[in-house]
Amino acid sequence: MNELTFHRHRRLRRTPGIRKMVRETVLQKEDLIFPIFVLEGRDIKNEVPSMPGVYQVSLDHLGEEMNRLESSGVPAVIVFGIPEHKDENGTQAYAEEGIVQKAIRQIKQTHPDLTVIADTCLCQYTDHGHCGIIEHGTIVNDTSLDLLTKTAVSQADAGADIIAPSNMMDGFTAAIRKGLDEAGYTNIPVMSYSVKFASAFYGPFRDAAHSSPSFGDRKTYQMDPPNRLEALREAASDVEEGADFLIVKPALSYLDVVREVKDETAKPVVAYNVSGEYAMIKAAAANGWIDEKEVVMEKLTSMKRAGADLIVTYFAIDAAAWIDQEQ
Ligand code: PBG
Numbered sequence: 448m449n450e451l452t453f454h455r456h457r458r459l460r461r462t463p464g465i466r467k468m469v470r471e472t473v474l475q476k477e478d479l480i481f482p483i484f485v486l487e488g489r490d491i492k493n494e495v496p497s498m499p500g501v502y503q504v505s506l507d508h509l510g511e512e513m514n515r516l517e518s519s520g521v522p523a524v525i526v527f528g529i530p531e532h533k534d535e536n537g538t539q540a541y542a543e544e545g546i547v548q549k550a551i552r553q554i555k556q557t558h559p560d561l562t563v564i565a566d567t568c569l570c571q572y573t574d575h576g577h578c579g580i581i582e583h584g585t586i587v588n589d590t591s592l593d594l595l596t597k598t599a600v601s602q603a604d605a606g607a608d609i610i611a612p613s614n615m616m617d618g619f620t621a622a623i624r625k626g627l628d629e630a631g632y633t634n635i636p637v638m639s640y641s642v643k644f645a646s647a648f649y650g651p652f653r654d655a656a657h658s659s660p661s662f663g664d665r666k667t668y669q670m671d672p673p674n675r676l677e678a679l680r681e682a683a684s685d686v687e688e689g690a691d692f693l694i695v696k697p698a699l700s701y702l703d704v705v706r707e708v709k710d711e712t713a714k715p716v717v718a719y720n721v722s723g724e725y726a727m728i729k730a731a732a733a734n735g736w737i738d739e740k741e742v743v744m745e746k747l748t749s750m751k752r753a754g755a756d757l758i759v760t761y762f763a764i765d766a767a768a769w770i771d772q773e774q
Pocket residue numbers: 566568570578613614648649650651652653658720721722723
């Protein structure tokens with residue numbers, strides 16, 4: 448028999464020390480962004496049933512949550528508001544005393560070192576639950592842009608460090624960039640939800656944010672899941688329109704898209720590890736079917752390996768503690 452020739456890959460896996468030396472992707476706390484749901488009222492801290500460990504809090508409990516975040520070492524928060532009053536045009540989205548505006552002002556006052564990102568959308572604020580304005584039964588594009596721009600400017604007025612429009616109307620990045628510039632916020636970056644698919648993985652979020660559409664679905668503005676070239680077109684147009692960061696959402700079933708967007712642009716890419724992805728892990732872990740910590744760390748690391756520079760995740764605070772343990 449001829450002598451066998453082969454490669455000994457296992458040499459570099461022999462000890463924890465060697466494995467660490469050749470590790471190509473390392474998850475850091477600085478990569479993480481924590482989502483928070485803020486609602487009107489007093490003394491409210493509701494656990495979201497489909498998202499164990501995630502709470503909707505009123506402003507008087509926001510400080511505790513931000514203390515928890517700050518001491519975890521996660522540097523950034525993305526704020527979602529749940530208004531008491533919803534109407535056709537989502538007026539609470541851009542009200543000076545709207546819930547998100549108040550929350551942003553409060554966080555910047557009590558925790559000035561946290562980077563505060565405002566989710567800019569209308570769906571939590573409209574009584575029909577769509578991300579734009581409805582005329583004759585359809586979600587109209589250009590009229591919606593004015594309200595989204597007003598919303599972004601009001602969030603910047605409140606002190607938001609970054610504006611993150613998630614509505615998927617065409618031209619929203621250009622409109623918001625122009626609106627921010629005209630209001631004097633030329634230095635406020637736009638973290639655009641450039642590539643947002645019409646995904647079933649958003650289900651638990653819509654429970655948490657009370658934002659399910661009352662009729663129809665979001666398929667005329669969010670993307671069709673089978674499409675990757677369309678994702679590249681969306682990303683390219685957002686770059687042209689002035690986006691500073693590009694979000695790909697959801698993350699887990701779309702890591703191929705994360706990689707392609709990363710390779711095609713020079714912008715920081717953000718993967719949004721969405722509510723349904725969180726709920727699945729929580730449910731399996733609660734049944735003892737998977738090891739939560741191991742699965743979460745593997746999953747978040749895979750998002751970075753796919754090219755994400757940043758990750759929005761409901762696991763951010765837990766992941767920070769696990770990163771500490773490993774060091
Ligand atoms: C608002 C918005 C949604 C999410 C973030 N911003 C829901 C949606 O489009 O229905 C989903 C986040 C998640 O599922 O974690 N447009």
